Amino acid sequence: MDSLLSNLKIAVPEKIYVKDPESSSLGKRIVEHSILLIDEIGFDSFTFKKLGTLIGSNESSIYRYFESKHKLLLYLSSWYWAWIEYQLVIETHNLNPFDKLQKAIEVVCRSTKEDSSFSHINEVVLNRIMINENSKSFLTKEVDLENKEGYFVIYKRIVYRLRDMVIALKPNYKYPSSLASTIIDGSLHQHFLKSHFTSMTDCDLDITPTQFYKDLVSKTLQS
Amino acid sequence: MDSLLSNLKIAVPEKIYVKDPESSSLGKRIVEHSILLIDEIGFDSFTFKKLGTLIGSNESSIYRYFESKHKLLLYLSSWYWAWIEYQLVIETHNLNPFDKLQKAIEVVCRSTKEDSSFSHINEVVLNRIMINENSKSFLTKEVDLENKEGYFVIYKRIVYRLRDMVIALKPNYKYPSSLASTIIDGSLHQHFLKSHFTSMTDCDLDITPTQFYKDLVSKTLQS
DNA sequence: ACAAATACGATAGTATTACTATTATATTTG
DNA sequence: CAAATATAATAGTAATACTATCGTATTTGT
Incomplete structure (x- = not known):
């Protein structure tokens, strides 16, 4: 899978960026380290100035790639979901309807454990960012x-x-649409609870959000 | 009826505020109009300065009630859930387990349609705020x-x-805890989708998040 | 190889934000 | 009526979220 990915470019809607960060080494460094910095200090405290200092570049240079930190978050989010979609398509290929859905739930609910290192992007850290920050990409007045x-x-x-x-x-x-959107959003939420509100979830080291949603969906659709 | 009586006067954890906004008319005006202003311009654009101007008071006076706008959001969130809890206890009283759970889902998933006007707080608007901003109260580094x-x-x-x-x-x-937290968080999400991403939900004018979750839960627990 | 185009870094500047501090005045209470 | 308390007014600070300009480096097309 890694080798396949190395020939593929994750496609993100063009309007999100001012200049494609994939088109230069500075752009890649911006994306790479923005992920690490957001993970470290949180999106709310993250600024282009801090990122500039971290990568030894200038704030104004970063603005040539992304017009705001919100657009950068949209970029990271799109990249993440494109990467999930890629896995979804490959891993559910050629399965019967039941297995296909079960595998799909697995792909969207599992937590990333390994950085596939086919790119400058650390997927394990990006997954953590999505758990903590993804909602902020759409919970705005400009949605x-x-x-x-x-x-x-x-x-x-x-x-x-x-x-x-x-x-x-x-x-x-x-309710197929509501069930689908509940799984996507809900599994990020269960991962969050697992880390910060253990009493509100059954998920822990042994039980995964994947198991919960697989069980939920199969019971809901069996009757 | 455990904590029903203690919640009759909606009780919010004390440490959230510097001075209890219920203890003065200025305090009440702060809370009342913060809800309206956050609804209008969104929490991200909301500032104490703007609120001060709106209520003809001073920014510094607001800081004597809440030490930050984040604390104010925590206050509103706590107030909202205390108010939901109040309804939950009353409306599910004396029902058999199945009806009790069904009614509980109704209470936590329904959208508020009427301002009960037993206070300065507009519950219809507060409900909208919770749909748009509740996650931001816990998706922080300080959680x-x-x-x-x-x-x-x-x-x-x-x-x-x-x-x-x-x-x-x-x-x-x-997975009783995960199911419970999925309903609470998920229903706010379905309401959000209903308003901004209609293609990701089945909920609309006819179908409510309540119906979706009632169906989901009864199917999940019947087998 | 060379000019032109482009990218980047450095610096400066702006309006706003999220506060803190101080002092003066108004209002409540004992 | 005095003392305590609440509120308003003003000022100030460091940081944020940008925009603008300019000079230099690097890349590119011929």
């Missing part, structure tokens, strides 16, 4: 405008893929 | 510290109540 601009297409496509698998397995189920 | 300080006790108590109802109905179900 409708940004949605129109296409900034959330990849995220939505994942939900559609899951929804279609639900429909394929159980055509008369009434 | 563990603030959790220790007890800022999330009411929110957690709601999850525990739901969890206990799940256990009462189906003692051998493996």
Whole structure:
């Protein structure tokens, strides 16, 4: 899988960036270290100035790639979901409807354990960022405008893929879209609870969000 | 009826505020209009200076009630969940386990349609704020510290109540806590999708998040 | 190889934010 | 009526989230 990925470029909606960070080594360093810095100090405290200092570059140079830190978060989010989508397509290929959905849940709910190192992006850390910060990419007053601009297409496509698998397995189920979006958003939430509010989840070292959602979905669709 | 009486006067953890906003008319005006202003411009653009101007008071006076806008959000969130808990206890009283859980789901998932006007707080608008901003109250780097300080006790108590109802109905179900927290967080998310990402949810004018979660839970626990 | 285009770094500047501190005045209470 | 308390007004600070300009380095096309 790693070798396949090395020939593929994760495609992110163009309007998100001013200049494609994949097109230069500075751009790659910006993305690479923004992930590490956001993970370390949190998105709220993260600034382009701090990032500039960290990578020995200038604040103004970073603005030539991303017009704001919010756009950078949208970029990271899109990249993450594109990467998940890639795994989703490959790993669910050629399975029967039931196994396909079960495998899909596994792909979207599992926590990333290994940095595939086919790129400058550390997927383990990026996964942590998504758990802590992903909601902030759409919980804004500009969400409708940004949605129109296409900034959330990849995220939505994942939900559609899951929804279609639900429909394929159980055509008369009434809430395939809501079930799909609940799994995606809910599993990030369960991972968060696991780290910060252990009393509100059953997930721990032994039980994973994947198991919870696999069980939930199979019971919901069996009857 | 355990904590019903103690919640009649909506009780918020004391450490959240510097001075109890319920103790003065200025305090009440701060809370009342912060809700309206956050709803209008969003929490990210909300500042104490703007609120001061709006209520014809001074920024510095607001700081005597809340030490930061984040603490104010924690206050609003606690107030909201305390108010939900109040309804939860009353409306689920004396029902059998199945009806009790179904009613509980209704209470936590329904959108507020009427301002009960028993206070200066507009519950309809507060409900909208929770849909858009509630996650921001815990998705921070300070979450563990603030959790220790007890800022999330009411929110957690709601999850525990739901969890206990799940256990009462189906003692051998493996994931009662995760199911409970999924309902609470997930229903706010479904409401958000309904307003901004209609293609990712089945909820609309006819179908409510309540229906989706009632169906989900009864199917999950029946088998 | 050379000019032109582009990228980057350095510096400066702006309006706003998220506060803290001080003092003066108004209001409540004992 | 005095003392205590609450509020308002003003000022100030460091940081944020940018924009603008300019000079130099690097890349590129011919």
